[in-house]
Amino acid sequence: MSTAAIPGAPLPVRTPGSRARGRHRRPERPEIPAGSPSLVLAVPAAAGPESRPVVEELLSIVRGEQPGIEAAAAYLGSTDPEYPTIAGLLAQAAEAGLPAPVVVPLLPGPHGSLTELHRLAAETGAIVTDVLGPHPLLAEAVHVRLSEAGLARADRARLFAIATAADGVVLTTAGGEEAAAAAGITGVLLAARLAVPVVPAALDVPGSVLAAVEHLRATGSVRPALAPLVIGPEADPELLATAAEETGCPGAAPLGAYAALGQLIASAYLSALEIALADEA
Template sequence: MTATTHRTPSLGPPRPDAPTDAPTLVAVAHGSRDPRALTTVQALLAEIRAQRPGLRVELGHIELAAPLLGDTLAAHAPGDVVLVPLLLGRGHHVGHDLPRAADAAPHLRSVPAAALGPHPLLAEALHARLTEARGRRHGPPDAVVLAAAGSRDPRSAADAEHTAALLSRRLGGTPVRPAYATAATPTVPRAVAALRAAGHRRIALASYFTAPGHFATRCARAAGPGVPAAPPLGAHPALARLVLHRYDEARVRARPALSALPAAA
């Protein structure tokens, strides 16, 4: 099936330099022992800073890597911060870890933002990474497995299914089946097998991860031979736009607790 082109809904024109009293954007990554993860997240933060010059952007990890979120918040001078999770769906980290970290830093006025997904900008970035993985020689896939980390929170699976529908729409109706590395079903091999049983032969794997790490690598390997795996979303400009969008949503929602700034267009 030939993919059709979809335009991602505009979030307005690029914003000017951030006011000097803008709350700090604290990007909250999960953390990984894979050194590629930190490099990738730092590249994403560089893209965010390029899109919003003058905005202070800091990094904190939930676990496994430095700087840890608690240390980043403890070192921050008293003021306003917005915690933007670099996580793609709802779950324990977004619902519990971010508010707990905010409570542990009473010298800050902290507001947690929503998880990044689902959102059309994620479908834009996923589509771009799929195109990179297959290249012109292979052409578009006839089915896609959307590989995600997985969670026991049913809302996380619902978010992945919503993203799969958005990606399918962007691909012109190509079937997109979510699959998970842990804590949820189906697994990647079972999703691939089900699509093959349905007659699909040009299957690709979309890596629904912000950065490389254990689960992203496991999913790519589990897809098996003949199933090209797209890289994680990384520093794609659409992902940086989405991080800023979640930041703007949170600070506008939190008025007047945070410094009042004009709403995003």
């Protein structure tokens, strides 16, 4: 029996697999030169039991993606010395005479914490990369989370019926109207994967998610669903719960420690490192 026939069973998603041979094989990661700056994964939240597991898992993925990388996480706020703040970690590197770190924001799009992050980096000479999105891998991650919740078809090429699949998706963000606007590109990519309309909305703008759901319903959607384009730490969990309650729509889980996010983090670091090394040459 296929999983599609089992109520509540997650729907598998076909994702591109890596090819081991030939010209399509996955490119090897470059070797990191000795004395290169470390990677600081900037978490836009205070350290806490909700964010730590996701962050630690992503760091593990990054280290697996790029052997030899020196990577650590830092938080906007922390009262536990085991989990340093961004300000503290950058200052520590400067005091030790180490190369200014490459700071990768753990964000899929624009967010209010970026202003503070850039200010802290400017004080120490640290490099701040772009946020992780928009990117096709983020659309893939959202698709997987929707499928796990039974809200998305696993594969457009398979023509079996799935009664629980949503016929419209609200792509929810954290970061105000700017984040919602930036999510439009990922929304287009997601719509192409799902073959249903996708509308972005801001969790932290009152009425934004409800308006997006009403728009989908007005255009014919009868089973809209909510799909967070948030990794987790950057969004107040209460906002997600409130959006679900106000709209009456089912929703997928945040992206969390999805493996492709580790790839994006490693790629952001390597791109910044390449530029830094070229400037020194």
